[in-house]
Amino acid sequence: MTSVLIIGTGLIGTSIGLAIAGAAEGVWLSDADPVSARLAADLGAGVVYDGSFPGGQPADLAVLAVPPDAVAPMLASAQRDGLARFYTDVASVKQSPVARAIAAGCDMSVYVPGHPLSGREKQGPAAARADLFLGRTWAICSTPWASAGAVEAAGWLVAACGATLVMTDPATHDRWVALTSHAPHVVAAAMAARLADAEPRALDLAGQGLRDVTRIAAGDTELWTQILAGNADPVADVLAEVAADLAEAARLLAGDSVTPGSRIPDSRTPDSRTPDSRTPDSRTPDSRIKGIADLLDRGRAGVDRIPGKHGTVSPVFAQVQVVIKDQPGELARLFDVAGAAGVNIEDIRIEHSPGLPAGVAELSVRPAETTALVQALRAAGWAVYS
């Protein structure tokens, strides 16, 4: 795999160009907005496509980095012009572009739908990053029509971007991202919408938690409306469940008694945890509190299932906490001692404030290696907590 044409030099397209700069033989950039394509080229994402390739050969792979509704018409147009041997896209929904591509008469044997899970709340080439996909998940969706060569080309792109490949199919993809991406976006928006009319000084008390919960709600409305409309039913199912839990939490906290017909309509997603809508709530304050605690516990259980290293600690590794002094070479010495003990430190997070005499390093290791690491570090004089 060598030459790549990127169609659409927004955040994702430009980031792909930056990421594969070392791996591809050539990267060409095309965008309906020539200023955007030039900026992407200036950033090092490739060279602007001027309507022809050197030697007259099509690109090996064209990446359609355009909004969901533009994928099918762009694929049809690119195939008419013979721009590439294989095609993939990066849209956040997959069933709808595939159906439209079929309806548009595209050659589906050379097209493999893809979706890097790496959006940002920012848009445009200037927000692009070469490391946007590094270690992130990138879904490639098999179809009954895609050739082995097309799947291989898409897989090459994922690897060249440093992403982790997840093979799935369009329907499964859309159901999964409804839960992990699309519904969370609407939930963030619904929370953030409360701030729009808040008394001004209330936001003086905004903390990091609020920023994190609402961050993605800053995304582009037009793009996200396309995404949600293109995956409507799976998203609606998740949102109805979240709405039911929140309405129930509001009711428990406010202490209202349930009135007939007052429950959220939820025929798609029956929720056996909530009481029947025609039974007045006779629970005691203690059992209402228990209901709130139950929702928080279910939330914790959900967060625990998210893979990766952010926020919560990976469930795969054991954690060892070491008090480290603020002096040169302390961390290098720590890694040396761990290495001499035959322990591979899989991850490290350091909590340290400048000017203070000590901080805490949180080391992640395989559980079986915990004891050896603790003993080695204590023998070398560190205060260790595990």
Place this chain on the structure above:
Amino acid sequence: MTSVLIIGTGLIGTSIGLAIAGAAEGVWLSDADPVSARLAADLGAGVVYDGSFPGGQPADLAVLAVPPDAVAPMLASAQRDGLARFYTDVASVKQSPVARAIAAGCDMSVYVPGHPLSGREKQGPAAARADLFLGRTWAICSTPWASAGAVEAAGWLVAACGATLVMTDPATHDRWVALTSHAPHVVAAAMAARLADAEPRALDLAGQGLRDVTRIAAGDTELWTQILAGNADPVADVLAEVAADLAEAARLLAGDSVTPGSRIPDSRTPDSRTPDSRTPDSRTPDSRIKGIADLLDRGRAGVDRIPGKHGTVSPVFAQVQVVIKDQPGELARLFDVAGAAGVNIEDIRIEHSPGLPAGVAELSVRPAETTALVQALRAAGWAVYS
């Protein structure tokens, strides 16, 4: 203001000790769990309080860094023992502790309620950071009883921690944080709860957005249940509004017609944007899409009103990203090279999935040291992004 007794050496209490180490004449640490107090002392947060102060004088200020329900009994007990001249606390709700303190017969002239807006999803002294409050908001609540000296003492603490003081009163505080902290916590939990029962591979498609939206839902259930129960009505109002918007979004996306009695009961928060529950929805697909776009726009408007920076990167340090190979000694070598260049790495976060050939280490350094670090690492063969 000189000597401070910190009662409760969890995340907040220990972080306060670390933050004021340079400003206070003495910091004493007390905790029901002596291991926690010793760890806080080992970290440099102060010295363990052994039941008496040097010279027999009480501390100038006692900080009650305990859960909301423990504030009033702890204040009564500390006042009985004459531990300090003035008192403040850090609980996330204010009306309920104040009412309980009055009921317990506390001297309210020497107590000023406080609340630093700087929680983390982690708990315990090992997660403490001296910069936890730096640039963050810290609410101090005036009461009719607090003396000028008590308010001054609490203000000194806020300044010593590098936080931004917001003066308010308990009722206003509780209404504001219902919107900016407590309701967002439940919203995050309700979204995260959906993940608890998800098909396992769905979470393969978890991205950063999901992690951010749900991060705070990893918080301690017992603590948060206390907080929510102590601020129930204002939180319920916000949650009912969020639930109504999400139920409406689910309905618009699913295209269901509205059936009689199917709306969320919402007498506390009438919502003129949504149709009457007895009117069948006759909107066209286009106007349904418009309804979704409207919610997203309201969310964007809300996010725009949040002051301060988005995301979770420390505002104090510059970040340098290095691609690291998954091989023994790689991190030790990185720290060696940084040390040889005279650069102190203040913080490190590693994004790495086991089994992949490479990950990204995000190094935090003083901005002035960025260039030296980048040059040294590049010279040693690393791919560096800054």
